[in-house]
Structure formats: C-alpha cells, structure tokens
Amino acid sequence: MNTVTLKPSKEKSLLRRHPWVYANAIDRIDGKPASGATVVVRAHDGRFLARAAYSPHSQIRLRAWSFDEAEPIDHAFFKRRVQQALAHRRAFVHDTGAVRLVFGEADGLPGLIVDYYVPDLAMAGGSAPADPNSNVPIRASRLPLSGDEAAEHGQLVCQFMAAGVEAWKEAIVAALTGATGCPNVYERSDVSIREKEGLAQTTGVLAGAAPADTLIVDENGVRYRVDVRNGHKTGFYIDQRESRALVQAYAAERDVLNCFCYTGGFSLAALKGGARRVVSIDSSGEALALARANVQANGFDAARAEWLDADAFRTLRRLADEGERFDLVVLDPPKFAPAREHVDRAARAYKDINLSGFRLLRPGGLLFTYSCSGAIDAELFLKIVAGAASDARVDARILKRLGTGLDHPLLASFPEGEYLKGLLLQIL
Numbered sequence: 001m002n003t004v005t006l007k008p009s010k011e012k013s014l015l016r017r018h019p020w021v022y023a024n025a026i027d028r029i030d031g032k033p034a035s036g037a038t039v040v041v042r043a044h045d046g047r048f049l050a051r052a053a054y055s056p057h058s059q060i061r062l063r064a065w066s067f068d069e070a071e072p073i074d075h076a077f078f079k080r081r082v083q084q085a086l087a088h089r090r091a092f093v094h095d096t097g098a099v100r101l102v103f104g105e106a107d108g109l110p111g112l113i114v115d116y117y118v119p120d121l122a123m124a125g126g127s128a129p130a131d132p133n134s135n136v137p138i139r140a141s142r143l144p145l146s147g148d149e150a151a152e153h154g155q156l157v158c159q160f161m162a163a164g165v166e167a168w169k170e171a172i173v174a175a176l177t178g179a180t181g182c183p184n185v186y187e188r189s190d191v192s193i194r195e196k197e198g199l200a201q202t203t204g205v206l207a208g209a210a211p212a213d214t215l216i217v218d219e220n221g222v223r224y225r226v227d228v229r230n231g232h233k234t235g236f237y238i239d240q241r242e243s244r245a246l247v248q249a250y251a252a253e254r255d256v257l258n259c260f261c262y263t264g265g266f267s268l269a270a271l272k273g274g275a276r277r278v279v280s281i282d283s284s285g286e287a288l289a290l291a292r293a294n295v296q297a298n299g300f301d302a303a304r305a306e307w308l309d310a311d312a313f314r315t316l317r318r319l320a321d322e323g324e325r326f327d328l329v330v331l332d333p334p335k336f337a338p339a340r341e342h343v344d345r346a347a348r349a350y351k352d353i354n355l356s357g358f359r360l361l362r363p364g365g366l367l368f369t370y371s372c373s374g375a376i377d378a379e380l381f382l383k384i385v386a387g388a389a390s391d392a393r394v395d396a397r398i399l400k401r402l403g404t405g406l407d408h409p410l411l412a413s414f415p416e417g418e419y420l421k422g423l424l425l426q427i428l
Contacts, residue, residue, distance in 0.1 A: 002031030002039045004054070004062060011043040014050050014064065017413040019105050021052065021062035035198060036167025038065065038073045053110070053164020057198030063110035063164050075171045081108045082175040092406040097217030098226070098238045100407040101156070101180075105414050111162025111197075114176060115234040117155045117215050117226060154182035155211050157234035160189045163197045173206050184208035188234050192338075203229070214290070216297065220245050222272045223297050224265065225290055237265055239404045239420050240332065243368060246402075246424065247330065248273035250366060254327035257281075257319075257360060259312045259353065264291030266330045266368075271300045279326075281308045281315050313349075316356035329357045330368045337373035346373055347384055354388035358396065361427050370402065370422040378421045385423055400424040 006014075010025035021041065033039050033054040041049045041062060048069045052062040065073050085107040093099050102114035156176055160166045173185050185207040194201055214225040219241060228235035247256075247266050251273030258266045261280035268291075270278045282288055288307045295305050308315060312333070331353050337346035350371060357367050371381045378401075389396040402422030410417045 002029070002033040002037060002054070003042060004029050004033075004039045004052070005042050005046075006044055006049070008044045011047070011049055014041065014067070017064075017067060017411075019052075019064040019110050019411075019414060020060050020416075021064075023059050023061040026061055034167075036163040036165075038164075053162065053167070055163035055197050058163070058196050060162075063105075063162055065108070065110075065164070075174070078109075078168060078171045079175045079178065082172070082179045084108070085114075086179050088409070089407050096219050096241060098219060098224075098236055098241070100238050100405075101176075103408050104161075104417070106409045106411050106417055109165060109172075111160065112165040112172065113159040113161065113234070115157045115236075115238055116180065116182070117157065117217050117228065117235070154180070154184060155215060155228060156180065156182055156185045157211075157228045158185060158187050158189070158206065159191060159234065160187065160199075161191055161193050161197070163199065166197070166199055169206070177207055182208075184211065186211050186228055188228070220248055220269065220272070222248075222268045223294070224268065225263070225294050225297060227263075227290065232262060237262070237332075239372075239408055240265060240370075242405045243370075243402050243422060244269040246400075247328070247368060251275040251328060254366075255279075255325075256328045256330070257326040258330045258332075259316060259357075260331070260333045261291060261307075262287050264288075264294050266332065267291060267305065268294055268298060268300070270328070271295065271304060272298070275304065275328075277304055277306070279306045279308065281310055281312045283309065283311055285309050313352060313356075316353060316360070320356050320359040324360060325362045326360050326365065327362055328366045328368070329360055331357050332368075332370045333372075335373045336371070337375040340375045342373075343375050343380075346376060347380070350376070350381070350384045351388050351391075354385050355391050358389050358392035358394050358427060361394075363427065365427055366399075367396070367425045367427070368402070368422065369425070370420065372420050374416060374419040376421070378418070381421045382423065385425070389425075389427075395428040396425045397428065398423055399426055 005027045006025050007027045037054050039054045041052050050064040051066045051073050052064045085102050089099050097118045099116050101116040102112050177183055187204055187206050190201045190203050211228045214227050216223055226235040248269040251270040253276050256270040256275045256278045258280045261267050261282045267278050267280040336349045337343050404420050
C-alpha cells in the first residue's frame with residue numbers, strides 16, 4: 001500500500017476529521033501512487049490517520065475516504081456509502097421529484113455529486129392526462145428511490161469532480177443503480193474544477209438510456225422542465241427547494257421581481273403562490289424559453305408573467321430609477337467569486353444588486369437574497385447586505401437565514417461545504 005507521511009503537526013486537521021490534506025502538508029510519499037489511488041496517510045510519528053484518494057495535480061493532494069484503519073476501500077465500501085446516503089434521503093426528503101442523493105464530503109464521498117430526478121409520471125407519458133386544465137387529477141411525483149417507477153422514469157445525474165471518485169467511477173455507478181433501482185445514469189462532469197485535478201471535462205451516458213431533451217419533475221405542486229444534458233449544474237437548482245417553498249408561501253397578491261431567474265424556479269413558485277404579477281430577468285434567451293414553457297405546463301396565467309431578456313445589473317438600476325416598486329424581490333445570482341482572489345470584485349457585485357433590490361421594495365416588502373460563492377462566507381455576506389441597506393437608506397430586519405435543504409447535509413468538521421448562503425429580509 002502506498003503511504004503518505006505528513007510533516008510534523010500537520011495531522012491536526014485529519015484528527016478533527018476534516019477530509020482534505022493540502023500539498024504543502026506532505027513530508028514524503030512512499031511508493032508511486034497513480035492519480036486517484038488509495039493511500040494510507042500517517043502522521044510524522046507513524047500513527048495511522050486515514051485512507052485517502054491521492055490527487056497528484058491538485059493542491060488538495062489528499063481527500064479522506066475513511067478514518068477507520070480496518071475499513072478497506074473497495075466496491076463494498078462504495079456500496080455502503082451510497083446506501084447510507086440513500087437511507088438519509090428516504091428518512092428526510094419527501095414529496096419532490098428532484099433530490100440531491102450524494103453531496104460529496106458530507107456523504108463520505110469527496111468530490112462526488114449525484115442528483116436524482118423522478119419525472120412527473122403523467123407528464124412523462126403515464127396514464128393520467130398532461131392537460132393542466134383537465135378535471136382528471138394528475139398523479140404527482142414522489143421519491144420512490146427503488147422499484148419499477150424509478151427504473152422506467154428516473155434519471156441519475158453525476159458530477160465526478162476529484163481524482164478519487166473518477167478512479168472508482170465504475171464502482172460508484174454500480175452502487176447507485178443497485179441501491180436505487182434506477183438504471184439511467186448521465187454524467188455532467190463539465191466543470192472547471194476537474195482541470196485542477198488533471199482531469200478533462202466530460203459528459204455522457206454512464207448507464208442505461210440517454211435522458212430526454214427535458215424531464216418534467218414536480219416540486220411543491222409545481223411542474224418544472226429540466227434539461228439535464230445542457231442546463232446549469234445537473235439541470236436544476238435542487239438546493240433552492242426550501243426557499244422556493246417560502247416564496248410560494250409569501251407571494252399571494254404581491255408584485256414579485258425575480259432576478260437571474262434562469263428557467264423560472266422562483267417565478268413559478270410565486271405564480272403558484274398567487275402572485276399578482278411576476279417580472280423575471282435573465283440574460284439567457286434559451287433559459288427564458290424553458291421558463292415560458294414551464295408556465296404553460298403548469299396552466300398558470302401567462303399574463304401575470306413578464307420575462308426580460310436583459311443584463312440584470314443594468315435592468316435593476318433602470319427599474320429603480322424609473323420608480324418601479326415590488327412587494328417581493330428575489331436575488332439569486334450565479335457564483336461571483338469562484339476563488340478567494342475574486343472576493344473583492346464579488347463583494348462589489350453583491351453590494352450593487354442588493355442596493356438595487358432594497359431600492360425596488362415597497363415598505364414592508366421582502367427581499368430573498370443569496371450567494372452561492374464558497375469564498376464569500378455567511379458573515380461577509382451579511383456585512384455586504386447590511387451595507388447595501390444602509391446605502392439605500394432603509395431599515396432592513398432579518399426574518400430568516402436561508403440555505404440548502406436536508407438533502408444537502410453539512411459536516412461539522414467541513415465548513416467549506418456550506419456554499420449557499422441566503423437571507424430573508426423585510427424593510428420597514
């Protein structure tokens with residue numbers, strides 16, 4: 001077995017069960033481990049610390065698989081980890097057609113993301129009619145995670161973002177199909193982080209059939225068309241499920257503005273919740289076309305939905321200057337800070353959009369604002385938003401801190417896993 005020995009005192013993070021070891025913590029390597037190979041990690045005094053995946057190209061040189069010296073890293077290991085991840089979702093996630101099935105380090109599988117889509121059976125060609133105006137009820141999606149429904153209609157979508165999970169890809173796919181009963185696995189490893197691991201970006205079918213052009217999944221009573229082959233991430237922002245439910249709950253009789261709307265996740269939730277008017281902004285015409293199709297698929301009144309194919313920054317400022325006002329504003333931008341060197345620029349961008357967001361709210365209005373930049377921590381994000389409120393000369397009170405759902409658990413020893421930060425604020 002290849003062995004990696006750390007420099008003196010560099011074992012502290014692993015003793016705290018943090019799963020990463022950086023290159024500058026390594027003293028020597030005994031053997032010639034290949035990319036993704038399993039190595040034994042030892043402290044400078046020879047103590048066993050972990051079994052880990054070796055990544056010769058990344059600054060994160062080791063990612064721990066297990067802190068148990070007696071646990072081998074083999075096919076059975078990945079089968080156990082996937083089954084444990086599945087058991088957690090079965091216990092805590094219900095009544096949704098889209099779930100984060102594996103969330104990397106939090107599920108003991110560092111570098112792996114797996115989303116599971118269970119399309120609306122009626123909309124996907126089941127026995128119930130697809131016509132939203134029909135009096136015959138449409139059977140809603142749920143989360144079977146096994147059985148004939150998953151085999152016929154389900155779709156697993158994976159991102160392999162580290163050398164270790166890449167090396168064990170075949171075993172992981174077998175574990176996923178075996179645990180869920182879903183034979184369809186599609187890879188969306190077209191992420192730049194793979195290049196830091198010495199891996200090429202790649203997409204394609206790993207098992208079963210190729211996914212349809214769009215899947216249709218149900219969440220909180222709303223049907224969403226999802227493009228798993230070409231859409232952002234794995235096709236849908238599953239991590240915003242709970243926030244979409246909140247928007248739906250508070251949207252009744254409100255004028256709503258949704259910025260960076262993508263395929264209309266928050267917009268559809270607002271329409272479902274009874275919003276009087278929903279204005280949505282995105283710079284992707286293709287995403288907006290899918291959003292309009294989502295409105296039609298749900299039978300919502302298209303006259304209540306306005307779509308702006310435009311730059312969100314400029315449009316926010318223009319609307320504020322023109323005196324437009326809303327009762328609820330959603331700011332869910334893409335990642336502004338992909339790395340720490342981008343934090344200052346990202347902070348200015350977050351300040352800009354939140355300043356406009358506050359200016360656009362009527363008294364008593366609600367602001368849902370988010371950052372998915374891992375380099376922007378919760379404390380800094382709150383400071384940025386508070387500064388924007390001050391510059392907008394409004395008093396804003398925090399009603400709730402927002403984040404991912406229970407299918408995105410966080411390791412207490414791994415704060416880096418908390419990438420999504422959100423705030424629900426109300427101006428007085």
